Amino acid sequence: MTNGTETLQVAAHGDREIVAERVFNAPRERVFQAFTDPELIPQWWGRRQDTVTLDKFDPREGGDWRFVTEGPDGTGAFRGTFRVIDPPEKVEQTFEWEGMPGYIAVDSATFEDLGDGRTKVRVRTLFHTTEERDGMLASGMEIGMGESYERLDELLAAETSA
């Protein structure tokens, strides 16, 4: 049983990593789908104030992705390349904010079936340097990620009740 929103945990690990963990009240296959379906991603990815458009989205090993965000703070873009797509357990991809081009992290997301209808998502992000890792932590990523995951909660709840 769960009562409302789960807690996002974000922590620095080692010299060059961030690990984020979050539980979702939905089966693993559905959570995995939300992370890899180009129809679903714009419904939850990013902050509420922004509209997200998938400029590229090729979810296979070696495929590229690029998301464009538009909102009150202006237009931005993020891009990367998928390294692993292993449904429903793992997605690994590079992650680059085009505002700082050429500074590229690797996101490894794993999806764990908790056995009670819930799923734990763990995202490990590896940077080239400690400075890049600390810059990401200082950027407010935790706020944006928390809001994004709340939107995903709502999407998963709407799908369940539909």
Added chain:
Amino acid sequence: MTNGTETLQVAAHGDREIVAERVFNAPRERVFQAFTDPELIPQWWGRRQDTVTLDKFDPREGGDWRFVTEGPDGTGAFRGTFRVIDPPEKVEQTFEWEGMPGYIAVDSATFEDLGDGRTKVRVRTLFHTTEERDGMLASGMEIGMGESYERLDELLAAETSA
């Protein structure tokens, strides 16, 4: 005075780096130009057996590059993004072989004026992991880089005599 070809030195540094050093018998400005001029790069970049075409080449901070190679072993491609362009001292860019997409290193090349008409180029390559670094060392990069730099010697000598 120099007599013929200088020696390329390639060595692992720390856990995740490769450092390559090579002296060229030409002034720093000319060596820097050879690394950043889209007319000159195809004349020396890569192995002799391959033809190199610059699909993208935007030498400014945040600009992308992509080189396509064609030869007896088939077609390949390399790509990246410039992070620093600081003539005639430094070029920093990401480096990715499209045969292993999403595995991205950072190349920092510095150009040192040796004061006698020669220039020392030092390329430090930083990987996300030790495994990626060791894979690059095992790939034969030293042979390819050595041949490429011999071609650059010849290009610089031809320019001097022209």
